[in-house]
Amino acid sequence: MSKLRVAVIGARGRMGSEAVRAVDAAEDMELVAALGRGDKLETLTETGAQVAVELTHPDAVLANLEFCVRNGIHAVVGTTGWTEERLATLRDWLESAPGTGVLIAPNFGIGAVLTMRFAQQAARFFESVEIVELHHPNKADAPSGTAARTAQLIGDARHAAGLGPQPDATSSALEGARGADVAGVPVHSVRLRGLVAHQEVLFGDEGEIFTIRHDSMNRGSFMPGVLLGVRRVGGAPGLTFGLEHFMDLDG
Numbered sequence: 001m002s003k004l005r006v007a008v009i010g011a012r013g014r015m016g017s018e019a020v021r022a023v024d025a026a027e028d029m030e031l032v033a034a035l036g037r038g039d040k041l042e043t044l045t046e047t048g049a050q051v052a053v054e055l056t057h058p059d060a061v062l063a064n065l066e067f068c069v070r071n072g073i074h075a076v077v078g079t080t081g082w083t084e085e086r087l088a089t090l091r092d093w094l095e096s097a098p099g100t101g102v103l104i105a106p107n108f109g110i111g112a113v114l115t116m117r118f119a120q121q122a123a124r125f126f127e128s129v130e131i132v133e134l135h136h137p138n139k140a141d142a143p144s145g146t147a148a149r150t151a152q153l154i155g156d157a158r159h160a161a162g163l164g165p166q167p168d169a170t171s172s173a174l175e176g177a178r179g180a181d182v183a184g185v186p187v188h189s190v191r192l193r194g195l196v197a198h199q200e201v202l203f204g205d206e207g208e209i210f211t212i213r214h215d216s217m218n219r220g221s222f223m224p225g226v227l228l229g230v231r232r233v234g235g236a237p238g239l240t241f242g243l244e245h246f247m248d249l250d251g
């Protein structure tokens with residue numbers, strides 16, 4: 001069986017260098033390109049890459065994906081910074097490239113995907129919910145893409161269940177003290193040397209607290225998810241948002 005021809009964009013970064021090692025070690029894949037800042041995207045077509053793994057920066061990801069989609073190269077994207085407007089732009093490009101697939105995974109960690117699913121399930125049962133995400137201090141964005149996605153899923157589930165705004169009698173607060181409001185859910189971002197990627201979702205109601213916590217202790221934790229995405233994206237034309245769509249969560 002021929003091997004999948006895989007490229008990594010952002011190959012010298014924290015995640016990219018780990019992805020290079022993971023793809024290199026995968027028996028069903030061949031690493032055909034490892035691009036860093038300043039390297040030509042044309043290398044992707046010259047080397048016949050079938051799938052590109054994109055792990056760069058929110059400012060760079062769209063241009064890289066435009067090149068991939070216009071050249072029929074599937075993409076597995078871990079880079080954060082997705083807004084509805086950016087997603088709409090990507091969907092437009094994909095409409096002109098039938099057969100090409102892009103997976104955007106806010107988090108490749110299996111436990112993080114489960115955290116999001118369990119938080120979505122729990123949302124309608126609790127009056128209060130807040131998210132605390134904790135990351136290394138070199139992270140470019142806040143809140144994390146995972147926290148933003150988790151908050152959106154919770155907000156949507158609360159809305160569908162007819163829950164109103166959360167109880168909060170704060171009438172005076174120092175700016176930032178109550179976190180960022182994402183879909184009605186306060187999100188607090190901690191940046192601390194020594195951390196990798198962590199998240200707590202705190203649910204509360206009369207007399208009980210329910211906490212879901214996930215910890216990525218190293219970036220190897222993301223690699224099974226990256227490789228799953230690489231293997232599956234070619235069979236999923238268009239945009240897939242979230243690794244859960246490639247996992248049998250209900251099985």
Ligand SMILES: NC(=O)C1=CN([C@@H]2O[C@H](COP(=O)(O)OP(=O)(O)OC[C@H]3O[C@@H](n4cnc5c(N)ncnc54)[C@H](OP(=O)(O)O)[C@@H]3O)[C@@H](O)[C@H]2O)C=CC1
Pocket residue numbers: 009010011012013014015016035036037038039055056057058060077078079080081105106107108109222
């Ligand atoms: N979905 C997930 O599970 C995960 C997602 N992430 C996300 O992945 C992204 C990268 O994170 P991380 O690896 O920690 O970041 P790093 O800063 O360590 O790595 C990013 C790399 O991309 C390079 N780069 C920047 N622009 C370009 C470009 N146009 N073309 C090629 N390379 C470029 C950078 O080069 P230079 O150093 O010169 O700037 C750097 O080497 C972030 O958005 C992060 O949030 C991170 C972990 C898990």
Ligand SMILES: O=C(O)C1=N[C@H](C(=O)O)C[C@H](O)C1
Pocket residue numbers: 080106107108135139140143144145146147196197198
């Ligand atoms: O930058 C990181 O490190 C991470 N970024 C992703 C995010 O913003 O959610 C995934 C994970 O939390 C690590």
